[in-house]
Amino acid sequence: MQRYALVDDCSQVTSRIPFAPSTIAAPIFLAGCPEPDGHVGLHLDGKIEAPIVLAGVHPPSSHEQFNQSPLPLELSNAVIAHWDFSREMESERCVDVGPFGRHGRLVHLPTRAMKGSNWTGDEHDWRRKSEHYNAIHFHHDDVYDAGWEASVSVTLPEDIKSGPYALHISCGTSDESATREDYLAFFVRPPRNRRDRSEGPKVAFLAPTASYIAYANHGEHITARGAELQMNLLLPFGHSDLYLYDHPELGGSLYDCHADGSGVCYSSRLRPVLNFSARYHSWLGGHGSALYQYNADTHLFDWLDHKGVDYDVITDEDLHEEGFGLIQDYRVILTGTHPEYHSTAMWDAMKSWIDRGGRLMYMGGNGWYWRIAFHKTLPGVVEVRRAEDGIRTWAAEPGEYFQSFNGEFGGLWRRVGRAPNVICGVGFIAQGFDVSGYYRRAPDAENPRAAFIFEGVTEEIIGDFGLIGGGAAGIEMDCITTQLGSAPNMLRLASSDGHSPMMMLVNEEFGVVPPNLGGDVNPRVKADLAFGETPSGGALFCTSSIAWCGSLSYNNYDNNISRITANVLDRFLREAPFETAAQPTLPVDPSPLC
Numbered sequence: 001m002q003r004y005a006l007v008d009d010c011s012q013v014t015s016r017i018p019f020a021p022s023t024i025a026a027p028i029f030l031a032g033c034p035e036p037d038g039h040v041g042l043h044l045d046g047k048i049e050a051p052i053v054l055a056g057v058h059p060p061s062s063h064e065q066f067n068q069s070p071l072p073l074e075l076s077n078a079v080i081a082h083w084d085f086s087r088e089m090e091s092e093r094c095v096d097v098g099p100f101g102r103h104g105r106l107v108h109l110p111t112r113a114m115k116g117s118n119w120t121g122d123e124h125d126w127r128r129k130s131e132h133y134n135a136i137h138f139h140h141d142d143v144y145d146a147g148w149e150a151s152v153s154v155t156l157p158e159d160i161k162s163g164p165y166a167l168h169i170s171c172g173t174s175d176e177s178a179t180r181e182d183y184l185a186f187f188v189r190p191p192r193n194r195r196d197r198s199e200g201p202k203v204a205f206l207a208p209t210a211s212y213i214a215y216a217n218h219g220e221h222i223t224a225r226g227a228e229l230q231m232n233l234l235l236p237f238g239h240s241d242l243y244l245y246d247h248p249e250l251g252g253s254l255y256d257c258h259a260d261g262s263g264v265c266y267s268s269r270l271r272p273v274l275n276f277s278a279r280y281h282s283w284l285g286g287h288g289s290a291l292y293q294y295n296a297d298t299h300l301f302d303w304l305d306h307k308g309v310d311y312d313v314i315t316d317e318d319l320h321e322e323g324f325g326l327i328q329d330y331r332v333i334l335t336g337t338h339p340e341y342h343s344t345a346m347w348d349a350m351k352s353w354i355d356r357g358g359r360l361m362y363m364g365g366n367g368w369y370w371r372i373a374f375h376k377t378l379p380g381v382v383e384v385r386r387a388e389d390g391i392r393t394w395a396a397e398p399g400e401y402f403q404s405f406n407g408e409f410g411g412l413w414r415r416v417g418r419a420p421n422v423i424c425g426v427g428f429i430a431q432g433f434d435v436s437g438y439y440r441r442a443p444d445a446e447n448p449r450a451a452f453i454f455e456g457v458t459e460e461i462i463g464d465f466g467l468i469g470g471g472a473a474g475i476e477m478d479c480i481t482t483q484l485g486s487a488p489n490m491l492r493l494a495s496s497d498g499h500s501p502m503m504m505l506v507n508e509e510f511g512v513v514p515p516n517l518g519g520d521v522n523p524r525v526k527a528d529l530a531f532g533e534t535p536s537g538g539a540l541f542c543t544s545s546i547a548w549c550g551s552l553s554y555n556n557y558d559n560n561i562s563r564i565t566a567n568v569l570d571r572f573l574r575e576a577p578f579e580t581a582a583q584p585t586l587p588v589d590p591s592p593l594c
């Protein structure tokens with residue numbers, strides 16, 4: 001067979017196929033060509049819509065008639081295959097609506113639920129007008145499952161404790177550089193057959209694995225123009241960054257773009273992921289630290305171990321699959337430092353748990369921000385649509401806001417009436433990556449309801465130290481906003497200060513571009529240390545900052561960040577229900593866009 005590489009940026013591609021269809025039996029490849037070594041190469045970056053294979057010769061002027069449905073008999077006799085990409089959208093199948101049922105299989109998850117050439121803008125939901133979504137967007141760097149064979153397998157002891165673990169791997173001789181070693185992180189979940197969950201720990205760490213997958217092979221800092229100006233940092237690259245730059249075939253994160261400029265909608269963990277490691281060093285964190293997502297969460301693991309806290313680790317994927325039943329017997333759940341991505345099942349389960357008396361310790365910032373979908377049959381892959389609003393490194397095209405994995409409207413949870421404040425009492429307000437600030441006690445810190453939190457803490461300034469940018473308030477931060485759903489009884493215990501002008505308001509918080517404040521920090525840029533009781537005897541505690549956990553170990557764990565965290569955990573673990581404050585303490589805020 002002769003191979004053709006067709007490049008055409010018009011809406012139609014025409015080619016002569018040099019074989020007689022009735023005389024061969026061979027697979028047909030779309031968006032790629034088989035190589036002699038058995039691999040598929042010459043991948044297409046672009047959309048293909050409603051492909052059809054016809055017997056005989058049909059001039060371009062006759063093609064339009066094959067779009068009729070149903071086809072007249074004289075035309076359908078000419079159809080060898082006709083794939084309708086709008087069918088079985090949530091699967092890997094391409095349905096052949098021609099007479100022979102030659103259904104196709106999609107490899108490495110090219111993007112579905114893409115609008116076709118006949119999209120009019122009248123309908124944005126592919127479930128309601130699927131004929132407008134008869135296109136698939138292929139990319140040469142789409143990757144779902146790298147298909148690696150296991151080179152090491154480890155059998156864990158039956159009685160191993162739930163927690164964060166890592167497999168230490170190395171190659172070369174022991175006197176060679178440490179760059180030849182790594183730690184492959186994994187979590188051990190509590191036993192599924194534990195007879196009575198009430199026997200286990202009362203504390204769970206909810207590992208934000210959906211967010212880890214979203215950030216898998218995050219390469220935006222390597223490829224984005226002006227990244228250093230945006231971050232106000234000279235960006236140091238580590239070995240993993242350089243390797244990622246050289247090997248785009250590993251696939252990007254949900255922050256990256258494909259070669260043709262379209263955003264990466266799908267991210268999987270079934271491929272080499274270089275930044276899911278305690279040793280990963282990247283640009284974020286300021287002051288030369290490299291702390292974001294997993295490696296930032298290791299500060300919390302360290303502190304929990306130092307304090308001797310007995311806890312389970314559960315993951316986002318567990319919560320998505322098992323729902324409320326997974327968490328109903330835990331009294332306290334601690335989040336990671338940046339639990340940003342949540343499916344509807346995860347969101348509902350967490351809200352149910354909080355509404356039934358759960359005590360949530362939100363140990364990070366910019367949580368419950370993006371809605372995602374997990375694939376219904378393929379493990380370890382999530383989808384996001386960067387729709388309409390929010391801090392976005394790319395934007396979904398109009399008409400492509402509905403998730404292909406489950407048909408839900410994607411984008412910010414805030415845009416579907418479920419702002420983060422509804423779950424945890426605070427929501428995203430600002431981000432900046434050069435240096436971190438600190439918290440200053442606010443009047444609510446003197447409220448008797450908060451006395452247990454400040455036991456042994458007399459300082460006005462809290463957290464002016466730490467491994468992430470030199471302070472506990474930084475990177476991405478949240479604040480209380482009643483307009484968006486923060487309960488009126490939330491106490492603003494402290495608000496952050498000491499930020500650089502590079503800590504900027506997130507764009508969903510203003511309707512018109514805010515005035516140039518002469519290099520000052522926008523006065524709304526504050527992380528609120530927050531606490532509030534829930535009507536069912538539970539409570540919320542919010543650090544509202546990604547940088548908080550980086551301060552836990554300062555001065556050999558003897559510091560006000562560690563003390564406050566321990567005070568909250570101690571009280572949250574006690575069975576006695578919290579009394580709901582009788583009177584709201586917060587006035588209703590004006591509209592955040594005013």
Ligand SMILES: [Fe+2]
Pocket residue numbers: 338340366
């Ligand atoms: Fe994020």
